[in-house]
Amino acid sequence: MKPVSEFKIGPLNHVGVAVPDLEAACETYRTLYGATDITTPFDMPEQGVKVCFVNLPNSQIELIEPLSVESPIANFITKNPKGGQHHVCFEVDDIDQAVEEMGKRGATVLGKPRIGAHGTPIVFVHPKNSNGVLIELMETPKEAH
Known part of the structure; x- marks a missing residue:
């Protein structure tokens, strides 16, 4: 497929991992992999999930736990009870331009x-x-993340 403009994805921001138990997943990254910089988990009720980030020198891992059976992540966990890689997130300069270009290029957005x-x-x-692979496009944060 030939690009219709100069639009392209930016750097990898994070890999999203769906987990059935966020606290247990955080402990795994601490004890098994030696991760020391893990954010405090927080709820995102509008998306039906609780998340935290494992901060690494070159990227992040987003750990995602469903808040209820209605959460889109709950369906993923039902199919993958131990959890697993859910999505890959790339930064883009302008989310509206990204949506427009993805549509022009034949992608299903x-x-x-949303925030x-x-x-x-x-x-x-x-x-x-x-x-x-489920791809998340994220407008590049104006401040460090």
């Missing part, structure tokens, strides 16, 4: 932009467009 865990607009691109 899931919903409208994500970093406090900036996000949107997801259907896995069928990315070799089975």
